[in-house]
Amino acid sequence: MSAARVGVVTFPGTLDDQDAARAVRHAGGEPVPLWHADTDLKGVDAVFLPGGFSYGDYLRCGAISRFAPLMEQLIPAARAGLPVLGTCNGFQILCEAHLLPGALVKNAGLHYICRDQRLRIESADTPWTADYTAGQEVVIPIKHGEGRYVADAATLAAVEANGQVVVRYLGNPNGSLNDIAGIRNEAGNVVGLMPHPEHAVEELTGGPGTDGLGFFTSILKSSLEKLVNA
Amino acid sequence: MARVIVEVMLKPEILDPQGQAIARALPRLGFSGVSAVRQGKRFEIELDGPADEAALSDVRKMAETLLANTVIEDYAVRVEG
Numbered sequence: 001m002s003a004a005r006v007g008v009v010t011f012p013g014t015l016d017d018q019d020a021a022r023a024v025r026h027a028g029g030e031p032v033p034l035w036h037a038d039t040d041l042k043g044v045d046a047v048f049l050p051g052g053f054s055y056g057d058y059l060r061c062g063a064i065s066r067f068a069p070l071m072e073q074l075i076p077a078a079r080a081g082l083p084v085l086g087t088c089n090g091f092q093i094l095c096e097a098h099l100l101p102g103a104l105v106k107n108a109g110l111h112y113i114c115r116d117q118r119l120r121i122e123s124a125d126t127p128w129t130a131d132y133t134a135g136q137e138v139v140i141p142i143k144h145g146e147g148r149y150v151a152d153a154a155t156l157a158a159v160e161a162n163g164q165v166v167v168r169y170l171g172n173p174n175g176s177l178n179d180i181a182g183i184r185n186e187a188g189n190v191v192g193l194m195p196h197p198e199h200a201v202e203e204l205t206g207g208p209g210t211d212g213l214g215f216f217t218s219i220l221k222s223s224l225e226k227l228v229n230a
Numbered sequence: 231m232a233r234v235i236v237e238v239m240l241k242p243e244i245l246d247p248q249g250q251a252i253a254r255a256l257p258r259l260g261f262s263g264v265s266a267v268r269q270g271k272r273f274e275i276e277l278d279g280p281a282d283e284a285a286l287s288d289v290r291k292m293a294e295t296l297l298a299n300t301v302i303e304d305y306a307v308r309v310e311g
Contacts, residue, residue: 020247057275059296061294063299068295095301096299101301102301103299103301103302104303105240105244105245106247106248107247108245108247108249109247110248110251117259150244150245150247150302151301152301175245175247
């Protein structure tokens, strides 16, 4: 059986696509490069939207990327159930595209923060987090200036009530409401988080360890299960 | 030919740490009597034709889709001149 194919999207200004592709390969999957100007998702089983500064973060982080030709394909596919993970800038793009509720704004302290961050996995009930257990504590790097999660009171209440919080900060670094580091859509196939699991997949490259690997092994397993059950 | 101004501001309930930082800097520069600052964006849209209702409706659509993220921001449209 062939390995799951995970599309990794590159926009002008994306930084973490190489690390993301490497993490997919490291976990046993096949990364498929997707270019922002492509109009074809190349039949991938899942899509990873990596971090960086797509389109220079002009206007607002993710505001321009949302209208990229590839996104015109990705948005309906995600609504139809394609698993999509956005980290950092990818999370911002998913919020701008209204695939996820709320928005990400400037950190409360105004500082760009780059550090290893303790987190708690709140939901293992997504194709991206199935290899974790709810309540598990992990350490994964963060690096962002605009990662403060905000939403109006009604949206925030709904996100909590539906169990859509996927990852929470232990020691809130940026003023995010309810310590939210990552959320999912109602269906669960679209997940966004500010931390960078792709930077924590092997001991060799330093960093805090391999706590991020679970995002990649989870999606490979769930893609294979889909193939088997198809 | 007309110019339309779109102003985009964070919604009042959204914390604006940039505005707060500016407000904190002002007293140090000798400006007193400022109780708060909020920072926003101003777009100057040059139209090919007049700013009639159809054109303004288009500008509002631009604001809604791109210039503002209405999840966190409000916008106001006005014709200059």
